[in-house]
Amino acid sequence: MISQCPIDWAQYSTNPEQKKNDSDCVHVGPRGRRLEANAVAGHIMPDLLTASGVVIKRGRNTVLNGFDFNLKGGEVVVLAGENGCGKSTVIEACAGLIDLEEGSIKTGKQIIRDSEGRHGRPDSPFGLCLQSDCVMGDELVKERIDDVAALCGKSFDSQSLLNQWDLGHRSQDRIASLSKGQRRKVAVLCGVLPSAIADDPTVILLDEPDAGLDEASVSRLSGLVRDIADGGHGILIASHNSEIIACADRVITFDDSIVETAPSDGVKWKINSEPVKKSNIGNRLDRRTLGSLSQNIIPGMLVIGALLALSDPTQFDSKMQIGAILAPALAAGLCGEPISARLTESRSGDWWRSMKTIPPNALLHVLVGCALLTTLACTLFGEPDYTLIAVGGGLGMITASVILVIHQATLRLQRPNALMIRLLTPALILPWAILVDRLA
Secondary structure, three states: OOOOOOHHHHHHOOEEEEEEEOOEEEEOOOOHHHHHHHOOOOOOOEEEEEEEEEEEEEEOOEEEEEEEEEOOOOOEEEEEEEOOHHHHHHHHHHHHOOOOOEEEEEOOOOOEEOOOOOOOOOOOOEEEOOOOOOOOOEEEHHHHHHHHHHHOEEEOHHHHHHHOOOOOHHHOHHHHOOOHHHHHHHHHHHHHHHOOOOOOOOOOEEEEOOOOOHHHHHHHHHHHHHHHOOOEEEEEOOOOOOHHHHHOOOOOOOOOOEEEEEEEOOOOOOOOOOOOOOOOOOHHHHHHHHHHHHHHHHHHHHHHHHHHHHHHHHHHOHHHHHHHHHHHHHHHHHHOOHHHOOHHHHHHHHHHHHOOOOOOOOOOHHHHHHHHHHHHHHHOOOOOOOOHHHHHHHHHHHHHHHHHHHHHHOOOHEEEHHHHHHHHHHHHHHHHHHHHHHOO
16 A cells, blocks of 8 residues: 655746756655665666756746756656646656757766757667657557567567556557557557666656556556666656655655555566567558558659640650659659658657667658659650669659658757748759759
8 A cells, every 4th residue: 555645846946947956856765775775785876867957948938957867777766746847858858859958968978968969879778658659550559569679679578568568458459549548558668668678777768657547557557667677777757646756766846755665576578588670660551551552652643644634745855754754753752751651640750769760661662662653654655764764763762761851850840940841842853853854
């Protein structure tokens, strides 16, 4: 039975200009005393995450001003406070998702992000769960868990884990078909998994992981947090839940005691020792949803139809013929790679970006599709030209790649700025025109 202790919210200052340091506003709980005992015994826990002098602004408002923080291995730190006080900002900044006005965030000696714009990649992927679930609805539950494990080059008995969390019967269902609570369970498991199965201690960042979970799942989560921390990993959690707070070694933003909880029974995960290859999510989703057919091939077919409806191909000179043959591939490429549209769903793109990677895409499908479109266009003007077919396939794939890069670069920009940059994509018509002129 976990007793609740009242939190004196009045002691928390919402003044954004006030300097917040963890040493100024933390209370060390009972699990912290266990960590201190380990240090005395000679087991020095390393600093897994360090924030130094972090200043973050949202527009004209200063959200964090001179924030200093460190997270040790085996430590659970909870961020508590009213909504809008900056808890999520700290989580996202530690994941490298937010620009810093001043200061730096490091894991060990590796820079995650600093005010000079430098980015780094941790040796092991962060565990990350944002308030948005960061999952794509077209993914299957089990394949999502397996894909996250593959980021660490590991495989394990994911079905047993899903059974423990009452998701075993939905393992082959699309995430889009899950209830809100079930979807949140998947997000939480994805958040803890990279660190939980890593060979070396690493960082887990959880933003309101208990939101939408039932009481039994919250209890299971608190036990999981304790088990993972006891394995040497550092966990930073933003939460209001008293049971989650009771897991903490330190609580930042208020001064109150933390009651001790009973030890958990532990969670047994059967991890395979043999390394696994990272799965190609893009190709898998593309095959199942016919994404490239709907996003690339159909627009290309419409361009061919428009050319036939509005003009007489037999009257074109050589340059116009080449331009018309390559136009469908350009149109297909400008639509982008299918998975890029899915990355906007529930901030899934931010999750992958925090891992310093992007989901394996299906650009090969775009290449094949554009080559087929170019072949069809060639037949309208006579015999197939294999050089043009190869050029058309490459043109479509390169164009789709550029669109994917632009999409990734604008995910975190404010809507007007992102829109203006994406409106520049028709400028890719210029390289197409130059290419047509050279081939003619």
